[in-house]
Amino acid sequence: MEGRTLEELGxxxxxxxxxxxxxxxxxEESGLLVGDRMLPLNAHDTFEGRVPVLAVGSNACPGQLRHKMAEFGITTPIPMVKxxxxxxxxxxxAHVSLMGYVSASPFNAPGTVRELFLTWLDPEQLAVVDASEGVMxxxxxxxxxxxxxxxxxVEPELDSGRPLAGAYVYVNRRGVLHNGDRVPRRHRDQRSLLTELLVSTPRLRELFGVTPExxxxxxxxxxxxxxxxTRLxxxxxxxxxxxxERYVR
Structure with missing residues (x-):
């Protein structure tokens, strides 16, 4: 098997x-997640029977995806495309995750350009990720x-960057946190985010302490x-x- 281990790649x-x-x-680049390894992808790879799901948070982290799939004994490869x-x-x-962090969620931003990952999931993998996000x-x-x-x-770097007809994404049911001016705040690293939230919200400190740890x-x-x-x-x-919200069916 070619490629490198997730450990080697950090x-x-x-x-x-x-x-x-x-x-x-x-x-750093597109690849195929297979167990604890990342293998190369190329422009000739096809994803028949899979659906494109944009990852805006930890679903773009191979270690997280591996953890989620292992919980259900799923070992099939996952294409991850920039x-x-x-x-x-x-x-x-706008919620506190049971995993112990405040996660990311997308928001509408016309004209904004971001580099994100597409995960191409088969039905079994999609069911696992749906379950992890509480969809059902x-x-x-x-x-x-x-x-x-x-x-x-959405323009994948493979297939000459040809735009997709569309893609799935996970939208938070409670919305997103704003920056004080009713404008959605951008997600930063967890330590900085939690520090800012705890400093600015006394009731949050009462519940969760004064440090990110x-x-x-x-x-x-x-x-x-x-x-x-979450209620707070x-x-x-x-x-x-x-x-x-208008895209949710």
Whole structure:
């Protein structure tokens, strides 16, 4: 088997295991995730039977994807393709994850250009990621939405950058956090984000402590506390709509 291990590439750490590493390390180039290795992709690879899902957070981290798939015994390869995306930006989810971090979520941003990863998932892999995002649960954090190319342009670096007809993305049901002016704030590294939130929100400190380390330790796997933190974002009027709600079906 060609390619290199995730450990060798610095891509092995899963934010599910180390919350402050969120969103985790992303690959430097497109590749095929096979177990604990990344193999090269080329322009002739096809993804028949798979659907394109944009990764805006830890789903672009091979270590996180490997962790999610291993939980269900899934070992099939996952193509991860760099793409130029126009009309979307990466914000901060208005909820506290049971994994112990505050995750990323997309928001509508006409004219904005970002380099993101497309994960091409088969039905079994898609079901795993849907479950991890709470799509089928009435109390889950995300809905999966189809973004048509007329509104969000996705140009994979393979296949000569030809735009896709559309792509799926996970949209937070509670919106995204704003920057104080009702404008969605962009997601930064987890330590900086949690530091800013704790400094600016006294009630958040009461629940989760005064440091990012305390936040992660208290939030992790504490369903009741995470729910309280999520409600606090709404009560403090820290959340706004992502602008992508109309794509949810």
């Amino acid at each position: 891509l092995a750490v899963a934010p599910r295991e180390e919350p402050l590493s969120y969103p985790g390390a992303w690959p 793409a130029r995306v126009t009309g979307l930006d990466v914000g901060v989810s 649960s009435p109390t889950g954090a995300y809905n999966r939405a189809w973004l048509p190319s007329c509104d969000v342009r 305390e936040f992660c330790a208290r939030a992790r796997l504490d369903r009741r506390l995470c729910a309280r933190g 974002f709404a009560e403090e009027k820290l959340a706004v709509a992502s602008g992508l």
